Amino acid sequence: MNTDISAGLAPASAPDDKAPFAFTLAYIGIGANLGDAQANVLDALERLQRQPGCTLMAASGLYRTAPIDSSGDDYINAVARIATTLDAETLLQALHGIEQAHGRERPYRNAPRTLDLDLLLYGDAVINSATLTVPHPRMTERAFVLVPLLEIAPSIHIPGHGAASQYAAGVADQGIRPI
Numbered sequence: 001m002n003t004d005i006s007a008g009l010a011p012a013s014a015p016d017d018k019a020p021f022a023f024t025l026a027y028i029g030i031g032a033n034l035g036d037a038q039a040n041v042l043d044a045l046e047r048l049q050r051q052p053g054c055t056l057m058a059a060s061g062l063y064r065t066a067p068i069d070s071s072g073d074d075y076i077n078a079v080a081r082i083a084t085t086l087d088a089e090t091l092l093q094a095l096h097g098i099e100q101a102h103g104r105e106r107p108y109r110n111a112p113r114t115l116d117l118d119l120l121l122y123g124d125a126v127i128n129s130a131t132l133t134v135p136h137p138r139m140t141e142r143a144f145v146l147v148p149l150l151e152i153a154p155s156i157h158i159p160g161h162g163a164a165s166q167y168a169a170g171v172a173d174q175g176i177r178p179i
Contacts, residue, residue: 023083024125025057026091027153029118029136029145030078032102037076038062038179040102040115045080047098053086054094060148062179068142076179079120079148088122092132095119120145126159135159140167143174 028048032040041062049056058081065075084091095117102115120136127134135158139145146168149156156164 023055023085024123025121026082026084026088026119026123027121027149027156028080028082028095029116029120029139029149030080031075031116031118031144032114033067033073033075034114035102037073037114041076041078043102044098044115044117045078047101048080048082051094051098053084054091055083057081057083058152060151063144063148064177064179065144066175068144068174075144077144077148077176079145079152081152088119088125088127088132088134089129091122092119118145120149121156121158124159135161140164141171143171143176146171147176 030041030044032038032044045056045059048054060079063077065077067073067075086094099113099115099117118136119132119134120139122134125134136145139149140158140161146164150164150168154165158164161167
């Protein structure tokens with residue numbers, strides 16, 4: 001497997017005192033537009049909190065967005081910050097497990113979904129593997145990612161891209177409403 005990973009462990013600090021001693025901060029994009037989408041997003045947050053090796057540090061509010069490059073009902077979106085002792089690939093597998101618990105199917109690209117969990121950022125890692133790309137490749141182009149991300153991390157930098165806030169104006173025309 002051809003994987004390029006450059007990541008360090010984040011030191012514990014006062015705001016993150018609930019986190020394990022050696023951990024990486026990761027940001028997870030959460031979305032759903034099938035079934036009870038709001039309940040699915042809230043359950044995903046609960047499952048992230050209970051996931052071994054993960055501590056839920058913060059969660060944005062919930063947002064309603066129209067589908068982009070897709071169809072179906074509006075999405076309910078949020079972003080979570082977790083402290084994790086899991087490596088990025090193991091965390092991705094855990095996220096897929098949470099999706100599967102909600103009956104996630106992948107019949108085609110951008111299909112409507114009961115639950116979608118995307119690993120947006122994993123510490124300061126830049127990862128390009130057959131199964132994972134971090135930072136998430138389209139996160140700077142999506143209001144449903146940037147708005148909730150900036151809510152919980154207003155000064156966050158995206159490795160290789162700079163301040164996330166510099167991309168907010170570019171997605172301002174995408175409809176997004178807090179719930």
